[in-house]
Amino acid sequence: MADREKHPNTPRITKNARLVLDILRQVGQPLTAYEVLDRIRPQGITAPTTVYRALERLVECGLIHRLETLNAFVSCGREEVHGPSAIAICTDCHGVIEMQNDAVPGYLYGWAETKDFTVTSLTIEILGQCSQCRIKPEPNVDSE
Amino acid sequence: MADREKHPNTPRITKNARLVLDILRQVGQPLTAYEVLDRIRPQGITAPTTVYRALERLVECGLIHRLETLNAFVSCGREEVHGPSAIAICTDCHGVIEMQNDAVPGYLYGWAETKDFTVTSLTIEILGQCSQCRIKPEPNVDSE
């Protein structure tokens, strides 16, 4: 995980963005803005606005991703800063698997072009169950 | 647009679902649940719950799609009931273009399989500007 923070043409990482990024990286799983807020309160942050500003900045930097299907944010799982990529999210354990290539975005950009559509953002999310959670299901299943 | 309402293994279309579906089809563009509510008030519907229930049902029937990036719902643009498909959404005019093939979902299912990930839902959304809106930009642009 190189020095992505210094990538050009990207907003700089401010104090609050740093705090939020550290939390998301440490957790390694998606957190909602309010879950971030709860974990950042000890640092004196009390307002959603503050968290949302930091999250927005980190998204712009490409250091985290917003998951539209969860209304949550997760730190990027790829080595280099990149454009949109597909992300699979386990609805049981909230683990994420980020696709390491740009095949799907590439296809979508191509298709958009044929429609004369100018892409500003792509969202590709897969909800389901990871292998671990399929093997070991949630304890509270009704065994009927 | 055939008799998709009678598709098997799918919830039936109740009175409220019918009302909501008619609105979404007539509008032809994404509406939020509360925008639907506003338009359905004349029919005596007053509560968000009622609208969300109808929307959920229609999604299950495959007659409408939920757009995660807009928190909105739009009537399906394909001829036959289908699985997930990619949807481009113009952020200016809110027009939508639904991809008419399943190439991307197919690829994603395949990839998920290689990760031993069981897919329950796919979200593929493209935000940007349609050709019309690129030609004729919003009037309130600062011409500086």
Place this chain on the structure above:
DNA sequence: AATGTTATGTTATATTATATCATCATTTAA
């Protein structure tokens, strides 16, 4: 120091979504 700019803090509010429980309608079966 004065100025402009960016980041942060603070308060309030808007928007989106669900929980809960009561009532009504429709089906099923005794």
Place this chain on the structure above:
DNA sequence: TTAAATGATGATATAATATAACATAACATT
């Protein structure tokens, strides 16, 4: 043909997510 069960609707309240608006602080440039 009623009683029970099921499914749909209605009604109220509240939870969860997100932004608006404005004030202050930090920082850079001159």
